[in-house]
Amino acid sequence: MDNDIKYSNSVWGVPLFFVLSLWVVYWLQIRFDYDFIENGIYPRTFSGLQGVIFSPFIHADLSHLYNNSLPLFVLLAALQFFYAKESTAIIVLGILFSGLGTWLIGRSSYHIGASGLIYVLFSYIFFKGILSKYYRLVALSLTVIMVYGGMVWYVFPKVDEVVSWEGHLAGLITGLILAFIKKTPEHQKIIKYDWERPEYDPSGDKFMQRFDENGNFVNLPIPEPVPEEYFYSNWNVNYELVENKKNESEAEF
Secondary structure (H helix, E strand, O other), X not given: OHHHOOOOOHHHHHHHXXXXXXXXXXXXXXXXXXXXXXXXXXXXXXXXXXXXXXXXXXXXXXXXXXXXXXXXXXXXXXXXXXXXOOHHHHHHHHHHXXXXXXXXXXXXXXXXXXXXXXXXXXXXXXXXXXXXXXXXXXXXXXXXXXXXXXXXXXXXXXXXXXXXXXXXXXXXXXXXXXXXHOOOHHHOOOOOOHHHOOOOOHHHOOOXXXXXXXXXXXXXXXXXXXOOOOOOOOOOOOOOOOOOXXXXXXXXX
């Protein structure tokens, strides 16, 4: 299990590339005076569907971009280190489904920014670690909730009218669903003993039968002797007695 959690250059390379792409898009926006905001998610309109793909890369101002960059880098690095095999699928599915969720429930306004993906990563890492019951991943979940637990408040309306709480809520729900449906067998606990199996029945265990309901050692009951069974037949058997004669060789002349 520990062999599936190891460092590689992608642990920092993937987050760095992703975050740099956000800064490049913002640089293009201010350098050439582009207005990418209209490429964000506009709920329940056909043209607004383009934002499902583009909105994570679009930010309103430098403060918006900066506030998203650091948590995005940290959470992507954690995802790449602890869930390397699932990272690409989580990122792609997280962007798609959190964007679609925002498109369905969002207010009639443009929703932009990578915060939806941040909530996907936060939710997935937290819930997957708890579900795995593996000590390293549980520790990661507790660390994430300690550092970024305050983000949960921003999935509720009226907390901050400026932010897209709909995008945050859609990201949180998406991460939770992915944590349940995305299987990670490499992080499952290896079963060594029969009593660790979910179908284990202690009543059929010879060792456990040595203890009563209070945990006291008792002797097994002496098994009752099993009566021997004989075979009976209705067929009549006739015996013929044959005189025992010795085969003596005759003298030869």
